[in-house]
Amino acid sequence: xxxxxxxxxxxxxxxxxxxxxxxxxxxxxxxxxxxxxxxxxxxxxxxxxxxxxxxxxxxxxxxxxxxxxxxxxxxxxxxxxxxxxxxxxxxxxxxxxxxxxxxxxxxxxxxxxxxxxxxxxxxxxxxxxxxxxxxxxxxxxxxxxxxxxxxxxxxxxxxxxxxxxxxxxxxxxxxxxxxxxxxxxxxxxxxxxxxxxxxxxxxxxxxxxxxxxxxxxxxxxxx
Amino acid sequence: xxxxxxxxxxxxxxxxxxxxxxxxxxxxxxxxxxxxxxxxxxxxxxxxxxxxxxxxxxxxxxxxxxxxxxxxxxxxxxxxxxxxxxxxxxxxxxxxxxxxxxxxxxxxxxxxxxxxxxxxxxxxxxxxxxxxxxxxxxxxxxxxxxxxxxxxxxxxxxxxxxxxxxxxxxxxxxxxxxxxxxxxxxxxxxxxxxxxxxxxxxxxxxxxxxxxxxxxxxxxxxxxxxxxxxxx
Numbered sequence: 001x002x003x004x005x006x007x008x009x010x011x012x013x014x015x016x017x018x019x020x021x022x023x024x025x026x027x028x029x030x031x032x033x034x035x036x037x038x039x040x041x042x043x044x045x046x047x048x049x050x051x052x053x054x055x056x057x058x059x060x061x062x063x064x065x066x067x068x069x070x071x072x073x074x075x076x077x078x079x080x081x082x083x084x085x086x087x088x089x090x091x092x093x094x095x096x097x098x099x100x101x102x103x104x105x106x107x108x109x110x111x112x113x114x115x116x117x118x119x120x121x122x123x124x125x126x127x128x129x130x131x132x133x134x135x136x137x138x139x140x141x142x143x144x145x146x147x148x149x150x151x152x153x154x155x156x157x158x159x160x161x162x163x164x165x166x167x168x169x170x171x172x173x174x175x176x177x178x179x180x181x182x183x184x185x186x187x188x189x190x191x192x193x194x195x196x197x198x199x200x201x202x203x204x205x206x207x208x209x210x211x212x213x214x215x216x217x218x219x220x221x222x223x
Numbered sequence: 224x225x226x227x228x229x230x231x232x233x234x235x236x237x238x239x240x241x242x243x244x245x246x247x248x249x250x251x252x253x254x255x256x257x258x259x260x261x262x263x264x265x266x267x268x269x270x271x272x273x274x275x276x277x278x279x280x281x282x283x284x285x286x287x288x289x290x291x292x293x294x295x296x297x298x299x300x301x302x303x304x305x306x307x308x309x310x311x312x313x314x315x316x317x318x319x320x321x322x323x324x325x326x327x328x329x330x331x332x333x334x335x336x337x338x339x340x341x342x343x344x345x346x347x348x349x350x351x352x353x354x355x356x357x358x359x360x361x362x363x364x365x366x367x368x369x370x371x372x373x374x375x376x377x378x379x380x381x382x383x384x385x386x387x388x389x390x391x392x393x394x395x396x397x398x399x400x401x402x403x404x405x406x407x408x409x410x411x412x413x414x415x416x417x418x419x420x421x422x423x424x425x426x427x428x429x430x431x432x433x434x435x436x437x438x439x440x441x442x443x444x445x446x447x448x449x450x451x452x453x454x455x
Contacts, residue, residue: 028328029289029290029294029328029329030251030253031324032324032328032329033253033290033294033297033329033330034251034252034253035319035322035323035324035328035329036253036297036301036315036319036324036326036329036330037252037253037256037257037297038253038256038318038322039315039318039319039322040256040260040297040300040301040304040315041256041260042318043304043309043310043314043315043318044260044263044264044304044309046310047309047310049260049263049264049267049269049309050259050260050263054259054263055252055255055256055259056255057259058249058255058258058259058262059249059252059255062248062249062255062258063248063249105348105349107349107350107351108350108351108395108396110393110395110417125229125230125231125232125381125383126228126229126230126231126276126379126381127228127276127279128292136247137247137248137249138247139242139245139246139247140240140245140247140292141239141240141241141242141245143291143292144239144240145230145233145236145288146236146237146238146239146240147239148230148231149230149231149232149233149234149236150236150239152231152232152383152425152436153231153232153234153383153425153426154431155434156431156433156434158239161238161239161241162239162241163241163243168433169433170433171433171434171435172431172433172434172435173419173435173437174434174435174436174437175417175437176231176381176436176437176438176439177439178379178380178381178438178439178440179379179395179398179415179439179440179441180350180351180398180399180415181395181415181439206243206244207244208243208244213241214243
């Protein structure tokens with residue numbers, strides 16, 4: 001992807017050159033990294049720690065098998081089924097498995113539920129812990145120093161810059177996941193969705209809303 | 224350790240480079256090698272996730288950001304391979320040179336901050352462990368975090384939350400303790416709590432009153448609060 005490149009006249013603009021390597025593609029450093037990785041891969045295979053096909057398996061898994069569609073199944077069910085909501089609070093991993101999500105080695109997931117006047121947002125300031133099982137790989141901004149440094153200190157401002165303007169009275173709960181727990185935000189169900197079935201609701205749920213930097217918009221009435 | 228990784232509350236950064244619903248994928252094979260290499264070593268007990276995170280923390284600070292997330296993983300993979308006897312630096316450099324590059328062209332292992340102890344080479348799957356003792360704290364208890372970093376090794380108490388008083392918001396099971404597991408001193412499982420800190424307590428009296436930060440906190444980082452009132 002390409003990073004947004006704000007106009008130079010904007011005093012708050014981020015540098016046009018990406019200085020923190022989250023988009024390290026195609027340059028000299030990326031080529032050198034590729035050579036280094038080839039060397040390490042060969043040595044890991046030689047030591048029988050890694051098999052040659054494993055890398056391709058992970059690429060397939062990360063790019064195509066896991067992703068926010070899993071989290072969306074959880075959210076949609078939580079919206080329509082109060083019993084599921086209760087189970088989600090009591091034993092989130094079992095509840096997530098109930099909607100057909102492969103929980104793998106996930107041991108503990110915590111759900112944090114948005115409601116009128118209360119908004120939750122998730123981060124990891126020390127590294128980039130993220131609920132891969134239900135959301136897939138983390139987006140580049142989640143791993144960036146901008147997000148990691150600022151979201152705990154000035155979340156209302158950061159969210160506003162990201163396009164989410166919350167009421168000044170809305171309580172913001174930031175969750176800094178510094179242990180082996182992973183957090184999933186259950187966004188508020190948008191208005192105008194009473195007639196939608198579970199599958200249609202899933203389609204509405206966005207990844208960014210499940211991190212807590214966006215809300216789920218109401219369905220597009222024009223489509 | 225007080226490393227470059229400990230970013231919470233650091234000032235001076237600009238807007239988040241945000242593209243709504245940006246697709247998150249591995250786009251280059253070297254990134255996948257970093258990830259797959261790491262998970263393969265975890266699965267085979269060569270290292271553990273806490274030692275992995277500590278290798279990333281120990282990276283030379285000026286290298287930490289330019290190499291990006293997967294670059295940090297790759298450097299940690301290489302470092303673990305050497306430390307744990309999978310291969311040698313000489314062999315790695317030989318292969319890089321055979322590929323027409325110099326070893327300093329790309330992100331090597333951490334150089335300056337030594338580890339306080341290597342991880343053990345056996346690793347049991349999972350993090351949650353049964354313990355005999357009940358949790359020391361309950362929801363609603365007022366607790367104060369350690370004032371100083373517990374040690375120069377791997378720990379998970381960020382600078383912004385040291386010496387601060389908050390309230391226990393959620394009590395979690397006992398987890399393996401990163402501080403010891405990263406350094407070959409066993410799992411020493413301990414309870415984890417989500418501790419809620421007011422913004423004023425963390426950032427000062429002018430902070431947003433409608434803002435609370437919850438931090439996952441391992442029990443050894445916590446003491447019962449002795450001050451009468453945290454800033455709310």
